[in-house]
Amino acid sequence: MMTEKHLLGLEGYPAENIETIIDTAFGFREVLERPIKKVPSLQGKTIVNLFYENSTRTRISFELAQKRLSADTINFSASSSSVNKGESFKDTVQNIEAMKIDAIVMRHPHPGAPLHLTKFVDAVVINAGDGTHEHPTQAILDLMSLKEHFGKIKGLKVGIIGDISHSRVALSNIHGLINLGAKVTLCGPPTLIPKYIEKLGVNISYNVDEVMDWADAINVLRIQMERMGVGLFPSTREYRNLFGITHERLNKHNKKLVIMHPGPMNRGVEIDSNVADSEQAIILDQVLNGVASRMAILYLLLGGKQEEN
Amino acid sequence: MKITKLNKNTIFKNGTIYDPYNQKKFKGDLLVSNGKIKQIGKVDYPKDAKIINCEGLIVTHGFCDIHVHFREPGREDKETLVTGAKAALAGGFTRVCVMPNTDPPLDDPESIRFIVEKAAETPVHIHPIGAISKGQKGSEITEMGAMKDEGAIAFSDDGIPVQNAYVMRLALEYGKMIGVPIINHAEDIPLRNEGVMNESEVSTRLGLVGNPDMAEAIMIQRDLDIAETVSSKLHVPHVSTKKAVNLIEKMKAQYSYITAEVTPHHLYFNDSALTTYDTNLKVAPPIRSEKDRKSLISALKNGIIDCIVTDHAPHTIEEKEAPFELAPFGMIGLESCFGAVNKILVKNNGFKIEKLIDLLTINPRQIMGFDSNLFNIGCEAEITVIDPQEEWTFSKNDIYSRSINSPFLSEKLKGKVKFTIVKGMLAEV
Ligand SMILES: [Zn+2]
Numbered sequence: 001m002m003t004e005k006h007l008l009g010l011e012g013y014p015a016e017n018i019e020t021i022i023d024t025a026f027g028f029r030e031v032l033e034r035p036i037k038k039v040p041s042l043q044g045k046t047i048v049n050l051f052y053e054n055s056t057r058t059r060i061s062f063e064l065a066q067k068r069l070s071a072d073t074i075n076f077s078a079s080s081s082s083v084n085k086g087e088s089f090k091d092t093v094q095n096i097e098a099m100k101i102d103a104i105v106m107r108h109p110h111p112g113a114p115l116h117l118t119k120f121v122d123a124v125v126i127n128a129g130d131g132t133h134e135h136p137t138q139a140i141l142d143l144m145s146l147k148e149h150f151g152k153i154k155g156l157k158v159g160i161i162g163d164i165s166h167s168r169v170a171l172s173n174i175h176g177l178i179n180l181g182a183k184v185t186l187c188g189p190p191t192l193i194p195k196y197i198e199k200l201g202v203n204i205s206y207n208v209d210e211v212m213d214w215a216d217a218i219n220v221l222r223i224q225m226e227r228m229g230v231g232l233f234p235s236t237r238e239y240r241n242l243f244g245i246t247h248e249r250l251n252k253h254n255k256k257l258v259i260m261h262p263g264p265m266n267r268g269v270e271i272d273s274n275v276a277d278s279e280q281a282i283i284l285d286q287v288l289n290g291v292a293s294r295m296a297i298l299y300l301l302l303g304g305k306q307e308e309n
Numbered sequence: 310m311k312i313t314k315l316n317k318n319t320i321f322k323n324g325t326i327y328d329p330y331n332q333k334k335f336k337g338d339l340l341v342s343n344g345k346i347k348q349i350g351k352v353d354y355p356k357d358a359k360i361i362n363c364e365g366l367i368v369t370h371g372f373c374d375i376h377v378h379f380r381e382p383g384r385e386d387k388e389t390l391v392t393g394a395k396a397a398l399a400g401g402f403t404r405v406c407v408m409p410n411t412d413p414p415l416d417d418p419e420s421i422r423f424i425v426e427k428a429a430e431t432p433v434h435i436h437p438i439g440a441i442s443k444g445q446k447g448s449e450i451t452e453m454g455a456m457k458d459e460g461a462i463a464f465s466d467d468g469i470p471v472q473n474a475y476v477m478r479l480a481l482e483y484g485k486m487i488g489v490p491i492i493n494h495a496e497d498i499p500l501r502n503e504g505v506m507n508e509s510e511v512s513t514r515l516g517l518v519g520n521p522d523m524a525e526a527i528m529i530q531r532d533l534d535i536a537e538t539v540s541s542k543l544h545v546p547h548v549s550t551k552k553a554v555n556l557i558e559k560m561k562a563q564y565s566y567i568t569a570e571v572t573p574h575h576l577y578f579n580d581s582a583l584t585t586y587d588t589n590l591k592v593a594p595p596i597r598s599e600k601d602r603k604s605l606i607s608a609l610k611n612g613i614i615d616c617i618v619t620d621h622a623p624h625t626i627e628e629k630e631a632p633f634e635l636a637p638f639g640m641i642g643l644e645s646c647f648g649a650v651n652k653i654l655v656k657n658n659g660f661k662i663e664k665l666i667d668l669l670t671i672n673p674r675q676i677m678g679f680d681s682n683l684f685n686i687g688c689e690a691e692i693t694v695i696d697p698q699e700e701w702t703f704s705k706n707d708i709y710s711r712s713i714n715s716p717f718l719s720e721k722l723k724g725k726v727k728f729t730i731v732k733g734m735l736a737e738v
Contacts, residue, residue: 011514090630110632111516112586131634133516171516195519196510 002300006125008114009134010175018176022144024296025289031068032292042071045302046101050093051128052078052108057263058128058138061287062105065294071302074101089113090120097121102302106130124301132166137297138262139172141290143180145282146217148289149258154181159211161243162221162270163192165232169221169262174200187211188221188243191232208243209252217258220245223270236269245271250280258282310399310709311737312432315730316359318342320352321694324363327663328684329370329671334663339368341690344733349684361728363694367662370670370683371403371691371731374643376467376492376546376570376618379405379435382423383412388623388711390424393643394431396621396710398736400643401669401693401726404434406677409445410468416440416451421459432734434691436677441466441480441491450479457487462677465492467546468593468638470528472498478535485541490568490676492544493532495553496594500524505634507580507595515586517633520595526552533560533567544676545569547620549594551604558613568676570618571605573642573649574716578602582716588629588636589716592622606658609668616673619646623712641710645703647695648722655697656723662697694728701725 002017010018031039047066051059059075066073078092096104103124106114111133118125129135147153158177164170164186174197177184184202186193198204205211212218223239233239240246245259250272259271259281267273276283321339326349328334340352354360379393388396390407397405407424409415415424421437428435439461443449445468453464464484471477471493484491501524506512508519529545533556536543545557548569557569574592579599583590590596608614622639629636647669654660674681683691703717729736 089632108632110634113632115586116632131516132518168516171514194513195508195521196513199510200514 005301006114006118007136007297007301008118008125008127010136010139010172010179011134013136013175013179015179018140018143018180021140021293021296021300022147024300025144025293028295028299029289029292032288038068038070040070041299042066042069042302045103046072046074047103047105047298048096048101049073049075050078050096050104050106051076052106052113053129055107055129058107061290062128062294064291065298068291069295069298071298093117093120097123103298126297126301129168131168133168134172135168136172137290137294138169139176140297141286141293142173142219142260142262143176144289144293145260145286148285149282150216153177156182157185157214157216158182159185159187159215159218160221161187161208161211161218161245163223164188164197164221165192165194167221173219174202178202185211185214189233189239208245209249212249212253212257215257217260218245219260219262220271221262222264223266240269244269245275247272247274250275250278256280260286262286310395312398313735315341315344315690315733315735316357318355318358319735320354320358320360321363321368321692322360324366324368324694326350327367327369327666329663329667330682330684332663339692341692341730344690346684346686346688346690348686365696365698366727367666367695367697369666369693369695371693371729372401372647372669373404373673373679374402374619374621375406375616375673375677377405377407377621377643378410378623378639379407380411380623381427386711387625390427390431390435392709392711393621394433394435396641396643396708397433398729398731399707399709399726399738400619400646401695401729402433402643403691403693403729403731404436404674404679406436406438406462408438408465408467409440410466414440414445415461416443416445418452418455418459421456421461425460432736433731436460436462438463438465438467438492440464441471441493442476445469447471447473447476450476450483453483453489454487457489461489463490463492463544465494465546467492467494470494470496470498474531474535477532478539481535481539481541481543485539490542490544492546493528494546494593495525495528495532496520497524497528500527504595505591506583507597509580509598511580511583515584522550522552522597522601525550525594526556529553530556533557536567537564540566542566547572547575547594547618548605548608548614549575549597549601551601554604554608554613558608561613568615569613570616570673571609571614572618572620573646574640575605576602576653577649578716586633587716588631588633589640589714591633591636591638592640593638606654609654610658610660615668615676617646617650617668618673619643621710623710624714625712626714629714639714641708641712641715644707644709645715645717645720645722647726648701648703648724649717649720651697651724652722690730692728692730693726695724695726697724699723699725
């Protein structure tokens with residue numbers, strides 16, 4: 001059973017809940033392999049996908065999860081101009097709530113917005129990414145993919161490579177991994193690693209080769225050039241030299257290092273194309289697990305009916 | 310709160326009278342006649358006198374807050390001089406200085422005169438602080454001489470740091486000539502970056518951009534050096550960091566025209582209170598770490614920081630209901646000030662109540678050059694009567710400001726203002 005009403009982030013989120021979600025997700029993963037991929041679990045439930053920021057991948061993944069569970073879905077994309085007015089946020093969500101809905105899946109550019117949302121609505125709130133804060137469903141699908149590959153999370157050594165400062169994926173992954181007993185090393189330019197992050201229980205390295213030697217798996221983050229008002233690293237060429245997961249770099253390591261990437265990738269910048277497409281990469285598994293784990297989250301938080309065979 | 314005209318004769322009976330100017334404390338009565346201090350200690354009892362029993366209460370100078378934002382002109386939906394003055398009365402403040410970051414800013418003699426004239430109609434004494442630079446743009450200094458003649462008592466671009474060191478030098482040179490303090494909102498803008506809270510483990514966990522303590526320290530060191538070089542008065546507003554405290558301490562040891570202030574919220578909260586993204590705690594400079602908070606308390610104890618100010622900064626509910634990054638900086642603070650600082654300093658940190666009163670009365674008055682010998686016979690009565698023991702929970706009913714953006718709501722405070730007397734009026738809080 002789930003002990004929390006909402007899924008806002010993985011900081012302080014009970015490990016048992018994460019494990020329940022992952023176990024349930026493996027069940028749904030089987031459903032997704034069937035010829036008929038639909039179950040009636042959330043029939044009669046209404047879910048609003050409230051996206052204040054474009055995110056084709058996350059939205060499609062959630063939508064697909066909702067359709068597979070037979071929920072009714074409404075998509076609401078707020079224009080970026082209305083985001084800049086605090087008032088319209090409250091109005092928008094209260095209007096949506098008034099339509100008697102069961103859950104809101106929200107992507108928002110500002111940290112804390114999902115917590116803020118819970119003050120205005122009774123519906124279940126699922127955070128689909130809040131600014132540079134958290135992206136818990138992404139972290140859960142990453143954890144599921146690791147578990148699928150290694151059979152366990154506890155004791156795994158995971159490197160997270162790239163722009164940690166501006167990454168909600170990094171923060172949620174750190175909390176989730178540490179919660180489940182993995183070891184985490186962050187690696188990237190010091191300008192992209194926030195001060196005090198070691199207090200979350202992670203190690204920091206500026207040497208990507210060392211991290212690749214140490215790790216069982218690495219999660220390569222997108223370098224988000226569009227966020228750099230000031231140049232926080234000198235050039236993509238230099239970044240690639242220092243931190244890029246290149247083919248040559250990967251070949252230097254003998255062991256079978258597992259490569260993850262939350263997408264969308266900048267091929268040739270943070271990751272080489274042939275690395276992304278290699279056997280070691282589980283990037284496409286992550287995509288499928290994304291649908292399965294989001295099905296599990298929705299199912300568990302919305303109290304879906306058990307599937308009858 | 311009930312506000313009435315003072316009787317011809319009013320006796321504050323049997324209180325503990327504390328006169329911070331003469332550093333004297335004694336049990337006794339205080340007679341106010343025709344709005345002026347008539348007798349202290351043993352007093353006559355005129356037949357028609359209104360008698361206010363002050364048993365168990367402290368009768369002292371009216372509090373003085375040299376850093377408030379009353380939003381007039383321009384944002385009268387947040388506060389006006391009149392509503393701000395009522396909030397001041399409720400907090401025991403008889404005299405306040407309003408910051409010039411209004412719309413338009415108080416950056417010329419005419420706007421200073423506007424405030425002085427409007428202030429005459431309000432129930433407390435209000436003094437305008439003039440802008441340092443035209444339009445608060447940080448490039449050209451204002452007509453400080455003419456503005457002083459109209460009633461500006463200090464200069465500041467508060468809210469906006471004077472980033473250009475040369476402009477700061479010019480302002481301090483001019484301030485020296487006309488004998489007023491210059492107050493610079495001390496945050497180095499590029500280092501502050503887009504910071505919305507203290508840079509710390511908490512900001513990292515919340516995914517919010519941090520404003521590092523060095524952004525304050527670096528700007529303060531610059532200002533201290535310039536002030537010393539040109540020998541002028543610098544007043545450092547809302548000190549928030551241990552680093553800044555250390556710099557001020559060092560400079561004060563070698564140069565005497567430096568003063569500094571601290572707010573109740575920087576003394577009361579630390580940044581772990583922000584984990585719920587409470588926009589009422591979003592303020593500039595930000596609420597800092599516990600280490601910083603403790604250093605501010607000892608800086609007050611050691612006289613490195615000279616006074617307490619509220620930085621009362623009203624904002625609308627709508628603005629504060631926005632996501633944290635979008636909400637404006639600032640919180641109201643007049644009504645909750647005494648209960649908050651008395652709890653932190655006297656109850657929790659062993660300050661003498663007299664020391665706290667000094668920080669709210671003579672010290673700020675002396676920084677601004679106001680008369681501070683208020684219990685001199687014949688002086689206009691500016692009196693605050695407090696109950697230092699009363700424990701109470703701060704609620705919306707205690708707010709007289711037009712805005713309610715207070716992080717002290719629902720906080721248990723200790724010490725309450727009971728009466729505020731100023732301009733011939735009696736406020737029963
Ligand atoms: Zn300021």
